[in-house]
Amino acid sequence: MKNMRVSIIIPIYNAEKTLEKCFNSCLNQKWDDLEIIAINDCSSDGSAAICNHYANENFQFHVIHNRMNLGPQQSRPLGIKKATGDFLFFLDADDYIPSQSAINILCQQQIKTNGDVIIGGYEIIDDIQINRVIPPMIDTTDPVDKLVFFFTHSFRTLWAKLYRKNLFNGLAVPDNIYHGEDLILNTQIFAQSSFRVTSVDTVIYGYKRTASSITSNLSFDNALNVLKAEHWMYNYLYNQGLLTHNLVYNQLCLHAISKIIAAIKQRRGSKFDKNYFDFLYRIFYKPCPIKLRKQFPIHNRILIPLENFSPWLSTLYIKLLDKVTS
Known part of the structure; x- marks a missing residue:
């Protein structure tokens, strides 16, 4: 043909x-x-x-x-x-x-x-x-x-x-x-x-x-825009009834968690909107089983709960990580 x-x-x-x-x-x-x-x-x-x-x-x-x-x-x-x-x-x-x-x-x-x-x-x-x-x-x-x-x-x-x-x-x-x-x-x-x-x-x-x-992708604004896409996918798949399947929801959560970690690392002097971060934490991080979260290295994995608890502490932690890895 x-x-x-x-x-x-x-x-x-x-x-x-x-x-x-x-x-x-x-x-x-x-x-x-x-x-x-x-x-x-x-x-x-x-x-x-x-x-x-x-x-x-x-x-x-x-x-x-x-x-x-x-x-x-x-x-x-x-x-x-x-x-x-x-x-x-x-x-x-x-x-x-x-x-x-x-x-x-x-x-x-x-x-x-x-x-x-x-x-x-x-x-x-x-x-x-x-x-x-x-x-x-x-x-x-x-x-x-x-x-x-x-x-x-x-x-x-x-x-x-x-x-x-x-x-x-x-x-x-x-x-x-x-x-x-x-x-x-x-x-x-x-x-x-x-x-x-x-x-x-x-x-x-x-x-x-x-x-x-x-380097064109390494900015907090770009990272936030990617999170908007993750949020959009959540809404779309939820409305399609596909998040009732744990396999789909878990994999979406893992993908979103990787993007949240990237955004936190790029935050530097900027700040998340507290309500928006709480929303991302609630729909992506908390529902993801702990055993699946463990696929992320511990030094990255703790960034999300740390940011949720205190953005000041997460900023300090990122600075320490930068010194260790530089």
């Missing part, structure tokens, strides 16, 4: 140094029916010119030039709307597809299983090494199984997956959440009982970890 069109959607902002590698990795794919949709989000470097050049030279390329900077959260839906493919593959502008057969492998798995979401492996590259992560095998429509997989394993992003396009019909991300879009969209998709999720044991995505991509 070679008539299944795949649309690769790439939001772009000031990525001139990585665009050619990104675009060429798309054009090198062996799958016949492929289109590439680049959304230039008001880049101030040479990204727009590179996009136009590729669009002029390759019939598979289509470019959207945003009139104002929207960010990836609002740029991706523009690409989805323009896409004519049956399936979507999301790619960040500083990343790439490492194998010429990646899209073909995903499509063949879709044909074999009639899957709606096909999850692939990925490689993380930094200045020192390459780490490859392969997903466990999954093939199910059961929302509990899908959500446990989602919260347990590190495949919560939009990238490294092939999605049936119509899965995104009617999906939305709250405007006030700008960190956690992937979590919110995938939670809505994985929670649906009619959609099949399957996987391949092959690396199909290359993620370039840079100093800027790491």
